[in-house]
Amino acid sequence: xxxxxxxxxxxxxxxxxxxxxxxxxxxxxxxxxxxxxxxxxxxxxxxxxxxxxxxxxxxxxxxxxxxxxxxxxxxxxxxxxxxxxxxxxxxxxxxxxxxxxxxxxxxxxxxxxxxxxxxxxxxxxxxxxxxxxxxxxxxxxxxxxxxxxxxxxxxxxxxxxxxxxxxxxxxxxxxxxxxxxxxxxxxxxxxxxxxxxxxxxxxxxxxxxxxxxxxxxxxxxxxxxxxxxxxxxxxxxxxxxxxxxxxxxxxxxxxxxxxxxxxxxxxxxxxxxxxxxxxxxxxxxxxxxxxxxxxxxxxxxxxxxxxxxxxxxxxxxxxxxxxxxxxxxxxxxxxxxxxxxxxxxxxxxxxxxxxxxxxxxxxxxxxxxxxxxxxxxxxxxxxxxxxxxxxxxxxxxxxxxxxxxxxxxxxxxxxxxxxxxxxxxxxxxxxxxxxxxxxxxxxxxxxxxxxxxxxxxxxxxxxxxxxxxxxxxxxxxxxxxxxxxxxxxxxxxxxxxxxxxxxxxxxxxxxxxxxxxxxxxxxxxxxxxxxxxxxxxxxxxxxxxxxxxxxxxxxx
Numbered sequence: 001x002x003x004x005x006x007x008x009x010x011x012x013x014x015x016x017x018x019x020x021x022x023x024x025x026x027x028x029x030x031x032x033x034x035x036x037x038x039x040x041x042x043x044x045x046x047x048x049x050x051x052x053x054x055x056x057x058x059x060x061x062x063x064x065x066x067x068x069x070x071x072x073x074x075x076x077x078x079x080x081x082x083x084x085x086x087x088x089x090x091x092x093x094x095x096x097x098x099x100x101x102x103x104x105x106x107x108x109x110x111x112x113x114x115x116x117x118x119x120x121x122x123x124x125x126x127x128x129x130x131x132x133x134x135x136x137x138x139x140x141x142x143x144x145x146x147x148x149x150x151x152x153x154x155x156x157x158x159x160x161x162x163x164x165x166x167x168x169x170x171x172x173x174x175x176x177x178x179x180x181x182x183x184x185x186x187x188x189x190x191x192x193x194x195x196x197x198x199x200x201x202x203x204x205x206x207x208x209x210x211x212x213x214x215x216x217x218x219x220x221x222x223x224x225x226x227x228x229x230x231x232x233x234x235x236x237x238x239x240x241x242x243x244x245x246x247x248x249x250x251x252x253x254x255x256x257x258x259x260x261x262x263x264x265x266x267x268x269x270x271x272x273x274x275x276x277x278x279x280x281x282x283x284x285x286x287x288x289x290x291x292x293x294x295x296x297x298x299x300x301x302x303x304x305x306x307x308x309x310x311x312x313x314x315x316x317x318x319x320x321x322x323x324x325x326x327x328x329x330x331x332x333x334x335x336x337x338x339x340x341x342x343x344x345x346x347x348x349x350x351x352x353x354x355x356x357x358x359x360x361x362x363x364x365x366x367x368x369x370x371x372x373x374x375x376x377x378x379x380x381x382x383x384x385x386x387x388x389x390x391x392x393x394x395x396x397x398x399x400x401x402x403x404x405x406x407x408x409x410x411x412x413x414x415x416x417x418x419x420x421x422x423x424x425x426x427x428x429x430x431x432x433x434x435x436x437x438x439x440x441x442x443x444x445x446x447x448x449x450x451x452x453x454x455x456x457x458x459x460x461x462x463x464x465x466x467x468x469x470x471x472x473x474x475x476x477x478x479x480x481x482x483x484x485x486x487x488x489x490x491x492x493x494x495x496x497x498x499x500x501x502x503x504x505x506x507x508x509x510x511x512x513x514x515x516x517x518x519x520x521x522x523x524x525x526x527x528x529x530x531x532x533x534x535x536x537x538x539x540x541x542x543x544x545x546x547x548x549x550x551x552x553x554x555x556x
Contacts, residue, residue, distance in 0.1 A: 007128075009065075009073045010054035011047040015124060016081050018046025018486055023092040025477035026490035027450045028497050028506045029099050032112035033119060035092075038493045040123025042486045047128055049485070089113050095479055102475045103450060103505040190219045190253070190290070196548055197227040204247045204273045212269040217254040219314050221290035225250050229298055235306045238537060246301045247275045247309035252290070253316075259330065262313045263337040267345050275309030276345065278355050280521065282310040283342050285335050285361035285369040290314035293362040294545065295503075295538050296387065299513040300358070302534050304523055309355070313338050315368075335361075335368030343382055356384040356521055363453055363507065366391040366398060366445075373397065376421060380441055385520035389446035389509040393457045398445060410470040412449040426473065427504075428515040428535075442520045446509045449473015452494035453507050461488035475505050503542055510542045511535045 022042035023035065030038070058064060065073065093111040100107040203210035205226040207218050218226065226248045235243035249270045251262040275281060280300055284292045292312050301308050315334035339359065346357055359379075361369040366388040373379045375397070379386060391398035401422055405414030416422045418436045422443045425431050431444065447454050455467055464482040472478065481487075494506075503510025514534040518526060 008047070008051045008054060009070060009077060011051040011128075012081075013077060014046035014048075014050025014053075015043040016046070016077075016084060018049075018483070019043030019120060019124070020084055020088040021483045021486045022490060023088050023095065024483075024490075025095045025099050025480045026487075027099075027452045027455075027476060027480075027494045028103055028501055029096060029105050030493060030497060032116050034493050034497060035096075036116040036119030037123060038489050039116065039120035040127070041489050043120060043124045044127035044131075045485045045489075047124070048131060085117075089117075095477065098477055098479065102477060103501045105501055190221075192220050193223050194220060195551075197224050199223075200226055202231070202245050204245045206248065206250045206266075206269055206273075210272070212272055213249075213251055213255050213265060217252045218250055219252040219254070219290050221286065221292070222250040222252040222312075222314055225292050225297075225312065229294065230301055230306075232306060235302060238302055238533075239305045241305065244278075244306035246306045247273045247278060248297075249273060249275060249309070249311040250292075251313040253314050255313075259313070259315060259334050259337050263334075263341040266311050266313050266338065267341045270309060270311050270342075271345070273309070275311065276349060276355065277353075278304075278309040279307040279523070280304050280309070280358060281342070281346065281355040282308065282358045282360060283339050283369070284310050284312040285331075285338065285359075285365035286312050286314055287363050287365055288316045288331070290316070291362075292365075293360075293389065293509070293513075295510050295513045295542060296360045296362065296389065298541065299517050299534060299538060300521070302537060303514075303517060303526065303530075311338070311342060331364055331368035332371035335365075335370070336372045339369065339372035357382075358521055359383050359386045360388065362389045362509070364392060367395045370395050370397045376443075379443060380421065383441055385441045386443045387446065387513065387516045387520055388444070389513070390451055390453050390507050391445055391447065392453055393455060401445070410472075411466040412447065412454070412470075412473045412476075423519075425512065425516065428512070428531075431515050431519040438519075444516045444520055446512050446516055448475070448505055448507070448509070450475045450501070450505050451507050452491045452498050456491050456495060458488065460491055461485050503539070511538045514538050 019039045019042055022039045089111070096111065097107045099105075199215045200208045202208055205211065206213040207215035207223065207226045215223065229246065229248065230238075232243050232245045235246070247270070249266055251266040251269070253262075256262040256265045270276065282297065282300060284297060286292055292310075297310050300310075313334060315330045343357070346354055359369055369388070373382070379397075388398070393399065401416040402411060402414050405411070405416055406418060409415040413424055413426055413430065415424070419434060419438060420436060421439055422445070423431065423438065424445045424447055426446070426448050449467075450473060455465060457465075459465070460482075461484065467473075467476075468480065468482050468487075472480075498506035499508065500506075501508060504512070514531055518531045518534075522531075
């Protein structure tokens, strides 16, 4: 099989248009290699779409350009394309500088234009070559079928055969290979322990000598959860009065054979550690890797001076987006099993001995926890408050609240039913009294306007979203525009980059948990000044965690 160095004029025009459009701003800053990948993929889609449109036009009109016209079109394309690329690259530096400033990230010194172009062109050529390979396979199949079947049947049947072959190959070989690699790498990482994380000795923690759950079974994120966080001494220093050791219970993938068994084990360990005797009991649903957002838990631990218990379990060690593609049921089953186990044990307690039952989750953890509830009434009947952060677009309850938002309120910060039960917040001011009675129990969704997790959806490829039509969040560029296909790839590329911006932008919520829990479940005597002190403490802890993560990355 060989390919002639032949390209379509229409295809190259489409590649130029889509590739240049990909340099426009999106939600968070992009490293050069991400921009190069987005440009290459977008250009490849533009090439394919315009080749298809040119084919349709030719089939309908039976017109073919002459060699002379084709040559003139190439010259015109070169005269327009080279300046267009140059101007786009020049503008892109300003666009990226703007996004860096909006998200409080130091702007890059240079724009790395040459590496971006090399990566984009290489990726474009590879993808076009793969497309040509598919077309070659279709032609080979058609040549063999046309000997036995009429041409009207042979051609569509050839397309169908190649499509089935490629889908089978992708699912059976390529996809399994990628999943195997992801399982291997993530599984190995799950078995490690981060530098600076040590087995707890306090009986209030899973993995301690007194625990029913072994330290080795917890996984990397579980060991971080029980081995880190404020202890009694730190909490006492913050409050000025003697504190309790917070209860933290976690069941890892290796702690039991099934999700139900893990949830049951977690409840037994929670009961052993005295979790049902605390003022507050928190059900925290993890992300795909098993992460519990530290700020979500420690905010309550500082607020209640350690008189808290938090329980979580691991359902995967894969990054969230891979976990959803491989086994999207596990997250929902985990959310239901854990909450229902906790609720049943909590409901058996005498009403005057029950702790406040709170729920939290971040990212896919929101999707998982929402599955435990049939709707708003169920949340209100079975919890004392909820704080969810960075809900994925496909989270059913969140999606329903957003779609049914009050007229005139934007998608990135909606108001549902005047805020009587559910409120959305991107800043502390959004949680302050607004003249409408906020009934208890209260439900809060934290969502930054620049968080791509909130807005990512396949529909971005085909339709302009409301959040780009309505008034925008203050950290979203006014120069961001919707382009078919291109915007989908831009926001997709934003997903892995969204953790590299400071809290308050992207998928980082940090200090906002302090204000959210103060609004949802503040203890008696808690003041606005206390919330400000807590906000400062969470900010300090977030900075320490970032420094530790950077040090681990540097040392490998």
